[in-house]
Amino acid sequence: xxxxxxxxxxxxxxxxxxxxxxxxxxxxxxxxxxxxxxxxxxxxxxxxxxxxxxxxxxxxxxxxxxxxxxxxxxxxxxxxxxxxxxxxxxxxxxxxxxxxxxxxxxxxxxxxxxxxxxxxxxxxxxxxxxxxxxxxxxxxxxxxxxxxxxxxxxxxxxxxxxxxxxxxxxxxxxxxxxxxxxxxxxxxxxxxxxxxxxxxxxxxxxxxxxxxxxxxxxxxxxxxxxxxxxxxxxxxxxxxxxxxxxxxxxxxxxxxxxxxxxxxxxxxxxxxxxxxxxxxxxxxxxxxxxxxxxxxxxxxxxxxxxxxxxxxxxxxxxxxxxxxxxxxxxxxxxxxxxxxxxxxxxxxxxxxxxxx
Ligand SMILES: *Cc1c(COP(=O)(O)O)cnc(C)c1O
Numbered sequence: 001x002x003x004x005x006x007x008x009x010x011x012x013x014x015x016x017x018x019x020x021x022x023x024x025x026x027x028x029x030x031x032x033x034x035x036x037x038x039x040x041x042x043x044x045x046x047x048x049x050x051x052x053x054x055x056x057x058x059x060x061x062x063x064x065x066x067x068x069x070x071x072x073x074x075x076x077x078x079x080x081x082x083x084x085x086x087x088x089x090x091x092x093x094x095x096x097x098x099x100x101x102x103x104x105x106x107x108x109x110x111x112x113x114x115x116x117x118x119x120x121x122x123x124x125x126x127x128x129x130x131x132x133x134x135x136x137x138x139x140x141x142x143x144x145x146x147x148x149x150x151x152x153x154x155x156x157x158x159x160x161x162x163x164x165x166x167x168x169x170x171x172x173x174x175x176x177x178x179x180x181x182x183x184x185x186x187x188x189x190x191x192x193x194x195x196x197x198x199x200x201x202x203x204x205x206x207x208x209x210x211x212x213x214x215x216x217x218x219x220x221x222x223x224x225x226x227x228x229x230x231x232x233x234x235x236x237x238x239x240x241x242x243x244x245x246x247x248x249x250x251x252x253x254x255x256x257x258x259x260x261x262x263x264x265x266x267x268x269x270x271x272x273x274x275x276x277x278x279x280x281x282x283x284x285x286x287x288x289x290x291x292x293x294x295x296x297x298x299x300x301x302x303x304x305x306x307x308x309x310x311x312x313x314x315x316x317x318x319x320x321x322x323x324x325x326x327x328x329x330x331x332x333x334x335x336x337x338x339x340x341x342x343x344x345x346x347x348x349x350x351x352x353x354x355x356x
Contacts (some may be wrong), residue, residue, distance in 0.1 A: 001111055002046050004033075004118055006252050007258075012176045015164075019130040022166035025147065029135075029162040033115050038115055039154035048119055051161065057146035057264040061153050063163065066199045067143035069098040072302050073259075074121045074165075074353065075135040078343030082295055083355040085122060085137075087343050088113045090259045095139065097257075098195035102153035104141055117355045118162055122356070125223070132338075132347035133278065150327045168304045173326050175310025176217035176299075178233060180282060180328065181207050185224035186231065188253075193231075193254035200256075208234060215248075222282060224254065234308060236299030237261035240280060241329055242288045243295075247287025250277040260300040263351065264333055270349075273329070282314055290321045296327030305341075306334040 007028045016027050028051055035046040062068045070175060071091045076084045083227035092109035099106055116137060120127075127135040139160045143153030145263075184207040187193025187200055212217045218234035230249050232238055237258040239248045244266055250330045252258050288294040289312075297309035308331075310324035321327075 001114060002044075004115060005045075005047040006122070007047065007049045007297040015126060019078075019128045019133055019164075020166065020170065022128060022133060022164055024147045024165050025136065025163050027164055028127045029164070031119065031122055031157075033160040035115075035158050036157040037158070042109065043105070043158065048122055052155075054159075056144060057147050057244065057344070059146040060142070062144065063141035064148060065143075065150055066103065066197070066202070067102055067153055068141060068194060069095060069104060069197045070138060070140035071095050071100055071196060072115075072233070073137045073139075074302060074341070075127055075137060075162075076342045077124075077129050077134075080343065082343055083124050083127060084341065084343050085117070085120070085353045085355060087259050087263070087351050087355055088116060090262070094196065094257060094259070095141075096283055098197055099141065101192055101195040102197055104143070104156060105159060107141075109318070112158070113353075117353075118161055119162065120355050126162065126164050126280045127162045128166075128246075130167070132169065134341075135165045136165045136167055138163065158325075166204065173306070173308060173331065175308040175321075175324055175326060177215065177311045178309050179211040179214065179216040179219045180312060180314035182227055183207070183210070185227070186221045188224035189253040191224075191254065194251070196256060200350055201249060216313070228281050228283070230282060231255045233299040233307075233309075235303060236301035238299050238309075239264065239297065240285055240294065241296035241327065242285075242286075242295050244274060244328065246273055246275045247280050248277055249280055252279075258300055258302075258307070259306060260302055260337070263349075264300050264335060266349065267333065267336060268329070278346060285312070286314060286317060286319065289321075290351075294319070294321060296329055296332040296334075297321050298327070300333075303339050306330050 007011045032051045073091045092112045141158045145155045221231040223229040232255045299307040308326045312319040
């Protein structure tokens, strides 16, 4: 494995004193990981250096054509003081799937997990300890060739930054209001919807902004062709419980394959639930609602883990789900996933990775 050079900061920052107002993405730690890619050399010069602004040529390609990918994961501190990651190898494998689609050279997944662990180890005093808090890990790759011409880059940077984040639900698990988007679309099959890349978020901002102004937390995307089949929610995958079937849209090329989604499916099946990955239309959900068969709906993603949906609005139709309260399955998944992540429950799935 390549050796990671380490340059310690001369100016350590003051860590935020109040862990109850950390929020999300407000604070960054003292160091970052960085390595370069240059055509002919591959990925080289891995190093942990003081967190600092980047110097880029104004013609750097990522600034013009969006050739970039990112990941999102967390480090947790257990009551015993252990530092835990949750399935980090899945994030690095997904990053290579995104890389392939964006014409970005493949990374060495095992080495990148190692680099993330080394960075987290250096910054472990930054991991907050209050209930529900964690250290958010943001690996990303940007194309930096100074060329305002459209072609895949030959020079790139892989960077990892860390941000201590607050509890997503400071007052306990809270159901959200979701707006079913039927004007804008996020992605289409054949596009970049399955890749974790900024372009998908650029496409979503307008819709999210309009929904926020109407009082909704996030939007539910429908497929870009028929505007009929459910895809995912803003930054999360989505599940519906209809009768005794737990349904989540199948991965058909326009939605992201969430690590939380995958873990929910495996966990639910291990408990004996019937989980189906298939096409699910908004009409089927509305019909199930009318017939009293729509029992629960929830989003899944690293930030919130599980986000119960208390109300779904589709045009004029308002669908309160489970009386706007948290469903039994949502609560059980949340308790078990967070229990594993913070090292409170035995890791029977072998999903957590210790940083030591
Ligand atoms: C990151 C992301 C998710 C959730 O993935 P996790 O691996 O569970 O965090 C879902 N949808 C989109 C669009 C995302 O970017």
